Amino acid sequence: MHIALAIALLVLASILFHALSPWWQTPIASNWGSIDTALHVTLLICALAFVGLNLFLAYTLWKYRHRPGNRAHYEPENARLEKRLTFWTAIGIAGMLAPGLIAWHEYVTVPADAAVIEATGQQWQWGFRYPGRDGVLGTAAVEHVDADNPFGMNPRDPYGRDDVLVETNELHLPLGKPVKVVLRSKDVLHDFYVPHFRAKMDLVPGIVTYFWMTPTKSGSYEILCAELCGVGHHQMRGNVIVEDQRAYETWLGEQMTFGQMLAEREQQRGAGGTQLARAAPPAGAAAKAGGR
Template identity: 70%
Template sequence: MRVAIAIVALVLGSIVFHLLSPWWQTPLASNWDSIDSALHITLLICAIAFVSLNLFLALAIVRFRHRPGSRAHYAPESPRLEKTLTFWTGLGIVGMLAPGLVAWGKYVDVPKDAAVVEAIGQQWQWTFRYPGPDGVLGTAGVQYMTPDNPFGVNPLDPFGRDDILVQGNELHLPKGKSVKLVLRSKDVLHDFYVPEFRAKMDLVPGLVTYFWMTPTTIGTFDILCAELCGVGHHEMRGKVVVEPRESFEAWLGQQESFNQLLAMSSPDAVTEMFRKANSCSTPATWGVR
């Protein structure tokens, strides 16, 4: 009996804690309310299963407790019970997976008018690259990286010459404009995560990953690395600044372009960049055309 009471108390305590908990989702600041809907459906299905199974367990403990003179009915198989459990379990799994698959389909289906921004992760900082006035990001790859070309922009690609390079941990985005965020890693596995955007994606060495979103709220939000990437993992933080388009354009105009980086580099450094680019046997990792 005491075990049954403890189980019921656990169920009631869990419900109360969930309803009164101060730890909940951050306010949504992007278009991804469908991800919130998928999460709420998953929580609801799991809650129904948790409450139902534990209350049934408590009821079974009380109803079928040991009593002198009573014998348990031995029923090793029950096709009807197995079919019922299989049906409801399958229905619950479908209910949890379907909203997530719908949200994922939208998550990687980038609008044609979306802007493009590249985020590069390395132990333990973020850097960012924007297309220049031509609106096109030049090709890039780790094979082009040198101490004077940390972004790995292909110096032979004319589309990359006007690319805007941001070497700080601050990403600026205009409010209300869809953006495709292209992700690359210089070293190990990282993950770009902004809780308010409900958006996250792994940065995988040797691959280019992406997602898109539309910022809807002006403000400054934390960028977190959601993958354990070494002893400095906890320090790999950045900021997303969502601002009006006029402020964004003014900020972007103050940033350094790849052409300016080449102009400020020593002749030997520039020669090394082009030598390395000419000697590369593998093509650039990616480029937008």
């Protein structure tokens, strides 16, 4: 009897906690309402199963509790009950899977007019790459990564010369425009996750993954890494700035392209070589100094 009461109180407490809890989804800021719908359907079906099964368990514990003179009925098989359980379980599973499959199909079907950007993850920071005027991202590979080329850009690919490189953990996106986010990792597993967008996808070393979204609200939204990626995992954060098209284009025009970065570094190297040459003594003076 006490166990039946405890189970009923547990069901009531669970319902109240869910209904009154201050911890809930952040306000959505993208087109992925279908992902919220899939989540809500899953929660509803699981809630109905949880409440129904536990209340049924409490009821049977109370009704068939031990009383003098009562004898248990032994029934090792009940085909009718098994068929009912199988049918309703299948309905519940189908109900949870269907909205998710519909949302997933939309999630990986990129619109033809979507812009393309690239997010690169490494321990423990984000980097972003935008196509230049040609609208095409240049090729990149891990073998090209070094101190002077952190994105691994292919220096022989002409399409990459006008690519815009951002190393500040800040991603800018235009409001109301669909964008395909291409994802690469330079070291271990990471996961690009923006809770307000309901958008997330793993970054797998050696594989290029992607998803797409359309930002629907201006503002600043936090980027999280949702895959344990080492001791600095909790610090791997960034921000998405969603702004109108004019502000976005103004910001983008202020960023450095891959071609400009190469030219600047070549100029620095040349200036450094000239300074070294000026600082070095003439060859004859060095020989005389050595002879003395």
